[in-house]
Amino acid sequence: MSEPLSLSRAARWIDKGLLGPVWLVPVKAAVFVLCLWPLARLGYAGLFDPLALGANPAETIIRSLGDWTIRFLLIGLAISPLRSWTGINHLIAFRRMLGLFAFAYACAHLLAYLAFDRLFQWGEIVQDVIKRPFIAVGFIAFCLLLPLAVTSTRGWVLRLGGARWALLHRLVYPIAFLGVLHDWWLVKRDLTWPLIYAVIVALEMLARVRPVKSFLKQHSPFQQNIAGR
Amino acid sequence: MTQFRIAPPDLPHIPASEITPKEVFLNRRQWLAGAGALTTAAGLLPQPAEAAQVIVPLAAKANPQFKPSDAPTDKKLATTYNNYYEFGTSKSAPANEAASLTVRPWSIEVTGEVAKPRRIDLEELMRLPLEERIYRFRCVEAWSMVVPWIGFEFRHLAALVEPTGKARFVRFTSVARKEEMSGLRTAVPVLDWPYTEGLRLDEAMNPLTLMSVGMYGETLPNQNGAPVRLVVPWKYGFKSAKSIVKIEFLEQQPVSSWTKSAMHEYGFYSNVNPMVDHPRWSQKRERLLPSLFASRETELFNGYTEQVAGLYSGMDLKANF
Numbered sequence: 001m002s003e004p005l006s007l008s009r010a011a012r013w014i015d016k017g018l019l020g021p022v023w024l025v026p027v028k029a030a031v032f033v034l035c036l037w038p039l040a041r042l043g044y045a046g047l048f049d050p051l052a053l054g055a056n057p058a059e060t061i062i063r064s065l066g067d068w069t070i071r072f073l074l075i076g077l078a079i080s081p082l083r084s085w086t087g088i089n090h091l092i093a094f095r096r097m098l099g100l101f102a103f104a105y106a107c108a109h110l111l112a113y114l115a116f117d118r119l120f121q122w123g124e125i126v127q128d129v130i131k132r133p134f135i136a137v138g139f140i141a142f143c144l145l146l147p148l149a150v151t152s153t154r155g156w157v158l159r160l161g162g163a164r165w166a167l168l169h170r171l172v173y174p175i176a177f178l179g180v181l182h183d184w185w186l187v188k189r190d191l192t193w194p195l196i197y198a199v200i201v202a203l204e205m206l207a208r209v210r211p212v213k214s215f216l217k218q219h220s221p222f223q224q225n226i227a228g229r
Numbered sequence: 230m231t232q233f234r235i236a237p238p239d240l241p242h243i244p245a246s247e248i249t250p251k252e253v254f255l256n257r258r259q260w261l262a263g264a265g266a267l268t269t270a271a272g273l274l275p276q277p278a279e280a281a282q283v284i285v286p287l288a289a290k291a292n293p294q295f296k297p298s299d300a301p302t303d304k305k306l307a308t309t310y311n312n313y314y315e316f317g318t319s320k321s322a323p324a325n326e327a328a329s330l331t332v333r334p335w336s337i338e339v340t341g342e343v344a345k346p347r348r349i350d351l352e353e354l355m356r357l358p359l360e361e362r363i364y365r366f367r368c369v370e371a372w373s374m375v376v377p378w379i380g381f382e383f384r385h386l387a388a389l390v391e392p393t394g395k396a397r398f399v400r401f402t403s404v405a406r407k408e409e410m411s412g413l414r415t416a417v418p419v420l421d422w423p424y425t426e427g428l429r430l431d432e433a434m435n436p437l438t439l440m441s442v443g444m445y446g447e448t449l450p451n452q453n454g455a456p457v458r459l460v461v462p463w464k465y466g467f468k469s470a471k472s473i474v475k476i477e478f479l480e481q482q483p484v485s486s487w488t489k490s491a492m493h494e495y496g497f498y499s500n501v502n503p504m505v506d507h508p509r510w511s512q513k514r515e516r517l518l519p520s521l522f523a524s525r526e527t528e529l530f531n532g533y534t535e536q537v538a539g540l541y542s543g544m545d546l547k548a549n550f
Contacts, residue, residue, distance in 0.1 A: 051519060054320065055302075055310030056372055058521045116516075117523050124511065132509060186509070190318035190419060 020093055031094060035101045038068050039108065058116035065109035066138075067193075070183060072102035073176045074200050081207035085216045096152055099172070103149040106142055134185035141178035144171050173208075176201045280331045280409055282451055287359075287443040289379045295362035297532070299517065302374040304445045306519055311452045312368065313471055314419050315403070315410040322412070323452035329409045330472070332456040339386070341478035342396035349389060351456050355442060357381035362439060367501045367531045369465035371510045373517050378460050379443030384434045386476070392430065396478035399433040401426045401459055401470040420486045426470040427483035427497065428461065429540075437462055437536050440473075463530040463537045465499045496550040500541070501531035505550045 042053070042061050050057040076098035083091045118125050128135050148169055150156070157165045180201055184194035206212055301307075313323035335351040358381055367373045405423035407413045413422055432438065439460040442449060449455035454471025461468050467487055477483075487495035494508055503513050503526065516523035530537050541549075 046521070050521065051306075055306035055374075055518045056320070056516070057519055058516060058523070059372075116521050119514075119522060119524060124513065128511060131506065131511075134509065190415075 020090060024090060024093055028093065028097065032097065035072070035097070038064065039105065058112070062109060062112045062116065065105050065112055066183065069102050069105040069109055070176070070179045070197055072098050072105060073172065073179060074197065074204070076102060077172065077176060077201070077204040081204060081213075081216065084213060085220050087220060100149060100152060103145050106145055110142055134182055137178050137185065138182035141175050141182060144175045144178070148172060148175075173201075173205055176204075280329045282328050283332055283455065284447050284450055286446060287379055287448050288446070289359040289361045289443070291361040291363075291377075295364060297363060297365050297375055299365075299375045301363055301377050301445075302518060307374055307376055307444070308450050308453060310518065312370075312466065313412075313452055313454070315405065315412045315422070315424065316452065317412045318419060324450075326411050327451035327455075329411070330404070330406070330451045330455070331409060332451060332472070335456045335474075337457065337473055338475045339390045339477075340475070341400075342393045342480060343478050344391035344393055346390060349386070351442075354381070354386065354440070354457060357385045357440075359442070361446075364439075364460060364462040365531050366460075366462065366466060367515060367527070369467060369495075369499070369507055369510065369512075371512060371515050371523060371527075373515045373525070373531075375517075377445055378439055378441040379446070380439040380441035380460065382436050383438040383440050383459070384436070386440055387434060387478075390478075392478045395480050397430050398479040398482050399428050399430060400475075400477045400479055400483040401428075401473050402475035402477075403470050404472040404474045421489050422486070423474075424470060424486045425483065426459070426468055426485045426487075427479075428468070429482075430478070431540055432461070432537075435537060435540065437533060463501060463533040465501060467495070468499050498541075498546070498549050500537075500546065500550075501527065502529055502546055502550075503527035504529075505547055 042064055045052045046057060046061055053060040076095055079091050079095040079098065083089060114120055114125065118128065129139050130136070148171060151160065151165065151168060160168065180194060180197045183197060184191065187194055207216065309324040310320045311323040312320065313327065316323040316326040333351070336348045337351075337354070338348050340346040359379055360381070361377055361379050363375060363377045365373060366376045403424040404410075405413055412419065428438070439462075440457055441454070441460045442457050444450075444453060449458065451472075454469075454473075457473055458471040459469045459473060468485075482497060485495070485497070488497060501512075506512055512527050514523050515525050515527050517525050528534075
């Protein structure tokens with residue numbers, strides 16, 4: 001891969017404008033730390049203070065990691081519509097990070113389930129995927145996330161070509177849909193949160209439809225302030 | 230196996246004042262007199278009952294026959310991690326919301342195929358032979374706890390109303406007060422309220438079947454089903470209906486709230502059984518809270534095979550899940 005990351009190299013990138021404007025660097029760093037926060041809190045409590053996570057710490061950890069996976073997916077999906085509505089093009093700089101955080105939380109979520117619920121008993125895990133639709137759906141969503149995480153680098157965008165890369169990454173919509181379905185089918189009776197997630201996914205998909213997209217652009221309250229964009 | 234007798238000679242009726250330390254007994258009187266029976270200075274009229282938790286010490290002799298190898302679950306966990314959908318569907322909602330339920334005065338209407346249908350006050354129930362039993366408690370969601378209940382055997386209550394020969398089933402109905410229970414005020418009802426559960430008469434009469442009025446040496450917290458609930462330790466937790474206001478002895482098998490909501494998921498029997506999977510949870514193993522790992526093998530009838538297997542001899546437990 002590339003040479004090891006060093007401060008001087010990062011500084012060179014900033015000088016060249018490769019990382020966007022200078023103010024974007026600390027903002028990105030702050031968002032990065034913010035995204036790590038739920039994981040850090042769960043990890044700390046899980047290791048040193050499990051009772052802070054309630055009577056069923058494993059359930060709290062697994063559910064919370066799953067919730068954050070969906071949230072990062074939904075926030076990531078909101079970037080493009082927000083960008084065309086507000087005209088703030090720099091928002092795009094956060095999309096990959098949010099997507100990769102969704103993937104990281106999905107990995108942690110899966111790992112916690114494999115370890116805490118199934119103790120890595122692979123036979124049981126296969127049974128679970130076959131027998132339980134909500135687990136099957138979650139598993140498929142995770143499998144679909146893998147190629148997106150792998151091809152998230154600049155190198156892969158070049159290798160695939162922009163159009164094909166964009167087409168592949170449209171998979172994020174079915175992934176978000178399956179993620180919400182996974183949550184929906186797990187819940188015993190109270191569908192409040194799955195419903196909220198479903199509405200957000202639906203709105204985000206709607207925002208992609210061309211007439212809606214151009215309507216948003218034309219009716220942006222921000223357009224006057226950032227004329228020329 | 231214990232033989233079934235309505236009034237076993239080895240369990241003489243002892244007045245509560247004799248088995249309970251006086252101090253505690255007086256305390257018990259205090260709460261019996263408590264919320265419901267406060268009298269006004271003017272007319273000595275009972276004031277309207279006031280919603281509150283009534284948690285006071287409740288002494289009962291421990292029955293050494295029921296002492297699982299695992300230590301009882303931390304009281305704080307058992308009283309803050311509850312499924313009581315009348316107060317909301319999250320595990321923490323009942324502990325936060327349930328203080329709004331008025332639990333004094335309280336009575337249970339006992340009707341149906343009985344010789345002496347009547348309303349039984351909580352005070353009378355508290356005079357039935359109370360004992361402490363530490364039972365394993367297994368939720369259908371594949372977690373378990375160990376709980377020191379205080380209660381009396383259901384058959385002692387049945388003896389008060391004398392079921393007729395026609396009675397073959399028992400239906401338990403939980404309290405449903407919209408104004409006091411936030412979970413009943415959702416736009417779309419979560420379940421078909423009021424919550425009902427059912428047992429076969431011989432299951433209900435089994436000496437293991439407990440009507441609980443306390444836990445951890447105190448009266449029941451509201452979130453655990455105060456003031457009186459069912460405890461059926463060999464079945465999944467949802468069979469143990471909370472805050473019971475009505476008991477009916479029936480000829481026909483009743484349909485419970487959970488069965489109505491999803492009949493292929495929640496059967497009438499719902500016996501703990503590692504061989505019968507729930508569509509959403511494998512029942513092979515369970516997580517003894519607060520452990521991180523679901524590493525315990527689930528036991529048939531939650532480990533109470535010796536006491537209850539006879540109830541199901543010759544029955545296909547998979548078909549009758």
